[in-house]
Amino acid sequence: MKKALSLTLAICAFCFNLACAEGVSSEELIKDYRLYEGKEVVFAGEVVGDVMLRGEYAWVNLNDGINAIGVWVKAGLARQIQYSGSYKAQGEWSEVKGIFNHSCPLHGGDLDIHAESLRRVEPGTRTEERLDLNKRKIAFIFAAILCLIWILSLLNRK
């Protein structure tokens, strides 16, 4: 009986680890943090904002479309990031594998992932800004009305 129970538990643990390794969302990490606390997880998201180098390590924020999660990663791996998400760029989609901390003792209780590996899944790109012609038209129309009012008020004064 004991053997069967321990075998079931081992299978459950294996399945859970497999599930973690398949990747979790930020929502799951925040909501069901008890399941993942101190365990190895796989998390993927777009690199957003600055890659903040801190000596041998760096902070990278990965946004999976719902929330952005802070990832503490070796500086060497972080330096490989070419594009991070902003108005002018689509950040690269990266996958990290590492230990999840709901309240990291090293970082003042932050919810973070201490990554062992960081892998680029999709490369980032520079975003080309196309001028919105409708907006330009509206801006010209309003500018013309403003000028007309200004000229009329000048004539009225005279």
Add this chain to the structure above:
Amino acid sequence: MILKPTLKDLRTIGYYLGRVITGLGFTMLIPLFFGLLRGEFNPVLDFTITLEITLLLGLFLSKSCFTQEDLNWMQGMIVVSLSWLAAMFLGAVPLYLSGHWKSYLDACFDSMSGFATTGLTLVQDLDHLSMAHNLWRHLIMFIGGQGVVIIALSFFVKGSAGAFRMYVGEARDERIMPNVVNTSRFIWIVSLVFLALGTLSLGLAGIYGGMKPGNAFFHGACVFMAAFDTGGFAPQSQSILYYHNFLFEVVTISIMILGAINFKLHYHLWMVNRREIYKNIETRTLFITIMVTFFIAALGLKQLGSYPGALSLFRKGFYQLISGHTGTGFQTIYPQQFMQDWSPLALVGVIIAMGLGGAVCSTTGAIKMLRIGLIYKAMQEDIKRIILPPRAIVVKKYHHIKVLFLEDKQVRPALLITLAYLLLYGLGAIVGMLFGYPFLDSLFESTSAAANVGLSCGITSAAMPSALKVTYILQMWAGRLEFMSVLTLVGFVAAAVKGR
């Protein structure tokens, strides 16, 4: 008998409203030029269109309603309440045009949240928002914190009794200088000096934390504006958690506290009268309430053991508490964590802190420290009266810039405004519960909106019902203006409908 507003009333209101709107329009030049500098051309068009609409409306009102009449009390109050509504509608235009808000109502929500220095947000994909729009989000907090009308008072309206009426209507009943225009200018000078110092400190903290210098100073300026004006917007979706930087947190705490202090006290500190800070009833009350509410929150956090180490408990607990108490709304945790990791006791600690707020004549919302101090002193006085013999003369004094005697004429309005705030917090909570949210969540979010705080436990999102969005907008508006001008506007509309 209620008297119907006259055409003269409408003309005077229209003229001054036009001046305020014109003043607001010129502030849009800042993100416009910044966008040009950064090469963000669609955002530049967004601000150009909004600037043109604003100037057209401002010019139309001030030309068609031209008058040399000064404002009376009723007109002054109405100009203020309408100015804030106009600021919300016009400030929302560039936000909506950016495409990062799902609807114009959502953009209006963020615009009111910005002007009222609340910090609740419905923005989508903030991490890809242009820098010009991001600057505007923070700039409206800076404008709203000092007061929308104060801009007009400083630059577009001559010093007069009418100017003072608008100044009071914007929930600032204390004059620092004898002239209200000079008071407005002093408020701007203090804010601009702190803006330079705060941007520098936060920028350096950002660089120390590994950010690129250009980005660090941009974030520094934005975060300063949101912190000093106790606003709470942040340039990235993770709020202050984005920086993972203890130094950054320490600097923002200092700026939030500076923002929660009375501008009159700032004046005395500038005049090197440091003793005032120890003696002033507001700073004393603020210190005590921070200690008490943090004690409650810390006990609550210990109950659940969400933060195992004392250091992380202090860092997370104290930061959220100070952010709530000063009415800022910066977070170093995710909104969902409030309801999961914080016990009801810890949440009650934060809700009380949010409900109390900072000093009067500061950039904070909520009940405010002077009122809490006065009510406490009045209670002390009443208890003494009961204990002492009937013939005993009980006199209570308090120190607020100078020594003052406690009188009923100070306590009565303090109690009335406190009661009005408590009602507003409760009403918002009831509306939240009507939409199916639990009691504590509803009370948390409602208090945050009405006290112009901005901490969120997760209710505020683009998916929440439109009626709840409108409720929070009204709460932010009424809470920022401390009811009088809003109630005057309601009375004015009623008089226009029912009056003779």
